[in-house]
Amino acid sequence: MTTHEKLRPPLVLDTSLFSNPETQQFFGDSVDSALLRFLEIARENDLQLFMPVSIYRELSNFATPDVLKAFRRDAVVRGPDRYSIQVPATLLSSFIRDLRNRVNQGLRIAEKAIQSENVPDNIRRVRERYRSALRSGIVDSEEDFDVVLMAKEVGGAILSADEGIANMAEELGLEVLSAADFIDRYANQEGEA
Numbered sequence: 001m002t003t004h005e006k007l008r009p010p011l012v013l014d015t016s017l018f019s020n021p022e023t024q025q026f027f028g029d030s031v032d033s034a035l036l037r038f039l040e041i042a043r044e045n046d047l048q049l050f051m052p053v054s055i056y057r058e059l060s061n062f063a064t065p066d067v068l069k070a071f072r073r074d075a076v077v078r079g080p081d082r083y084s085i086q087v088p089a090t091l092l093s094s095f096i097r098d099l100r101n102r103v104n105q106g107l108r109i110a111e112k113a114i115q116s117e118n119v120p121d122n123i124r125r126v127r128e129r130y131r132s133a134l135r136s137g138i139v140d141s142e143e144d145f146d147v148v149l150m151a152k153e154v155g156g157a158i159l160s161a162d163e164g165i166a167n168m169a170e171e172l173g174l175e176v177l178s179a180a181d182f183i184d185r186y187a188n189q190e191g192e193a
Contacts, residue, residue: 009175010048010156013075014147014165015058023161023179031062039074045186049075050154052146080149087152091171095139106130139164148172 017023018034027034027041042049051059056077060068071077113126139145144165151158157175158165159182166176177185 008045008047010050010154011042011159011177012050012052012147012151012154012156013055014144014158014160014162015055015062016161017159017179018059019062020161026179026183031059032064032067035063035067035071039070041182041187042074047186048154048156050150050156051075051077052143052150053077053079054143054146058143080146080153082149085149085153087149087172091168094171095168139168144168148174 018027018031018038024031024034027037041047051071056068059071063071109126109129113122139148144162145168147158147160147162147165148168150156151169151174152172157177158169159177159179160166161178169176
């Protein structure tokens with residue numbers, strides 16, 4: 001396997017790449033322009049693109065039908081094979097342990113809020129802290145899990161801005177690229193052979 005082939009694994013894409021303003025800016029000033037620029041870079045580098053159907057549905061809430069058609073010409077959009085993919089039990093054990101700790105942390109946040117005064121401020125603060133405690137840095141949706149499963153299935157790298165996806169993927173030994181990593185690796189190679 002050449003270095004060229006090693007640097008070009010199949011890429012499994014997450015919606016956050018195009019919908020998160022911090023990552024979208026690497027490609028364009030709107031979801032549509034970001035998607036089109038991304039596809040242009042992918043074509044120039046002969047990259048294989050995969051996206052779970054669940055993520056494509058999310059993306060369809062942000063992109064126009066014409067741009068989605070262009071995307072479908074270049075990317076494989078399908079669900080991961082949930083029946084064949086094996087995930088190590090240690091990953092699930094770790095996930096369950098982390099989830100229990102997060103629920104307990106959420107309960108402590110709620111208890112403190114009940115004990116304090118100034119109800120309107122508390123509700124806002126509790127929501128922010130509770131969401132952070134329970135959802136930050138963890139795979140918290142089937143869509144996120146589909147990205148990880150598909151990457152494992154196709155032996156690909158994940159392109160995402162989602163911290164939870166990155167954490168689980170890294171536990172499974174999968175490569176995770178940020179938008180900046182992608183640009184550095186693929187868009188800044190003009191003139192290289």
